[in-house]
Amino acid sequence: MTMTPLQMGITIAMCVIGTVATRFLPYVIFRGNKPIPTYVQYLGNVLGPAVFGLLIVYCLRNVNLFAWPYGIPEAIALFVVSITYVWKRNMMISMAAGTVLYMVLVQTVFTA
Amino acid sequence: MPQNPSLKTRTGGRRSAALKAAFPLTIPVLAGYVFTGITYGLLMVSSGFPIWLSTLNALIIYTGSLEFLLVAMLLSAFNPVSALVTALMVGSRHIFYGISMLGRYRNVGRKKFYLIYATTDETFAVNYSAQIPAGIDRGWFYFWVSLLDQAYWTVGATVGSVCGSFVTFDTRGLDFVLTTMFMVIFVNQWLVDSDAARKVNIYGFLRSHISEIVGVASSLACLAIFGPDDFIVPSLVLILIVLTIFRSRIAATLPSHVVRPADETHVADDEDGTGRAPAAAQGTAELAKEGSR
Numbered sequence: 001m002t003m004t005p006l007q008m009g010i011t012i013a014m015c016v017i018g019t020v021a022t023r024f025l026p027y028v029i030f031r032g033n034k035p036i037p038t039y040v041q042y043l044g045n046v047l048g049p050a051v052f053g054l055l056i057v058y059c060l061r062n063v064n065l066f067a068w069p070y071g072i073p074e075a076i077a078l079f080v081v082s083i084t085y086v087w088k089r090n091m092m093i094s095m096a097a098g099t100v101l102y103m104v105l106v107q108t109v110f111t112a
Numbered sequence: 113m114p115q116n117p118s119l120k121t122r123t124g125g126r127r128s129a130a131l132k133a134a135f136p137l138t139i140p141v142l143a144g145y146v147f148t149g150i151t152y153g154l155l156m157v158s159s160g161f162p163i164w165l166s167t168l169n170a171l172i173i174y175t176g177s178l179e180f181l182l183v184a185m186l187l188s189a190f191n192p193v194s195a196l197v198t199a200l201m202v203g204s205r206h207i208f209y210g211i212s213m214l215g216r217y218r219n220v221g222r223k224k225f226y227l228i229y230a231t232t233d234e235t236f237a238v239n240y241s242a243q244i245p246a247g248i249d250r251g252w253f254y255f256w257v258s259l260l261d262q263a264y265w266t267v268g269a270t271v272g273s274v275c276g277s278f279v280t281f282d283t284r285g286l287d288f289v290l291t292t293m294f295m296v297i298f299v300n301q302w303l304v305d306s307d308a309a310r311k312v313n314i315y316g317f318l319r320s321h322i323s324e325i326v327g328v329a330s331s332l333a334c335l336a337i338f339g340p341d342d343f344i345v346p347s348l349v350l351i352l353i354v355l356t357i358f359r360s361r362i363a364a365t366l367p368s369h370v371v372r373p374a375d376e377t378h379v380a381d382d383e384d385g386t387g388r389a390p391a392a393a394q395g396t397a398e399l400a401k402e403g404s405r
Contacts (some may be wrong), residue, residue, distance in 0.1 A: 007190040014192045015173050015182055018199025019206070023231045026210030027217075027224075036211055042363055043355070046323035048205045049305070050351045052298040053327025054344070055177065055202070059291040061340035077288060081295045086303065091296050092147055098292035099151075103285035 069110040077102035130252035133245055138260045141234045148176055149268020151289045157276030158283045159183055170269035178202045180290040201348050209236040220251030230258035319365040326354050
């Protein structure tokens, strides 16, 4: 642990404040029957998918493509997640399959 | 006051009727939340955090993706601004759920505050798509769905943490569960966009998935420039800039309820309000439903 308990408390509080803000914001802004600005509607359409793309990149940020194992276990596991999801459309099956496969790969096949 | 007992029974009956109507719809969420909650608890404990912290985070933050990211944040250097920005960014989709639920959560009394606080992907999907039977109190129905879902998540996280203290198997690679979750949501969004684009005959690989592509490309560019520790905020800024600059072009490629800058007055009358939200909601609803199989 690099943080003190107080710093951990502040970090958690920031997460609570940020999350609560996003949940309450629309109800605060659009009280009554005020119309929603088109720019906000537009962002509502396009921001979500973009953010999930960013989150995937964030999760993979420490993968080194230029050194063993070259991101191969991540690529295999995410490929399986995508294929099983397109096939079964079941979130739990895809998450379980991808995670278990990844754990097996990094613990047995691609051990550092 | 002779009226009180009967009034109480009536309120009680309304509550339990709403609970009976709400519970079956939350069963898929029960499966998904308990499973993911357990994984979260396992990850927290295997990262060296106490059991009560998993329960507390599940209860007060109560948004899975951010809680998983928080594990990594708590293990790195103290950076409250980055934590706040990450929370706002990850939570930005709540804004669009909120916009979609504005009408439904109207006139439900003081419960409204809790309903807004307990907004999640799955609770939104259930409450947004629910056909509430006649005679069932809407406010209580929404309330029970929200409360049950939060209970599933919190119990799952606690169970996972408690089990995690006894777990002796190798948990290396367990944190990959977060990556798989984002990947599933991403792929689901991709499929929803493909369907929507095909319906209006404008399908094209690039134009139908422009927001996903902008998100991934901007993040990869910022990762290359700023490195793995500092690229999140620049990435979000770049995504916002790109999506704003090319708004008129991108909006023109959006299927169905196209949101064009010029249509200001017309779109304001749009019943859906959020353009793509109904399609996205359907996708999430299916996601939640499929969880049970």
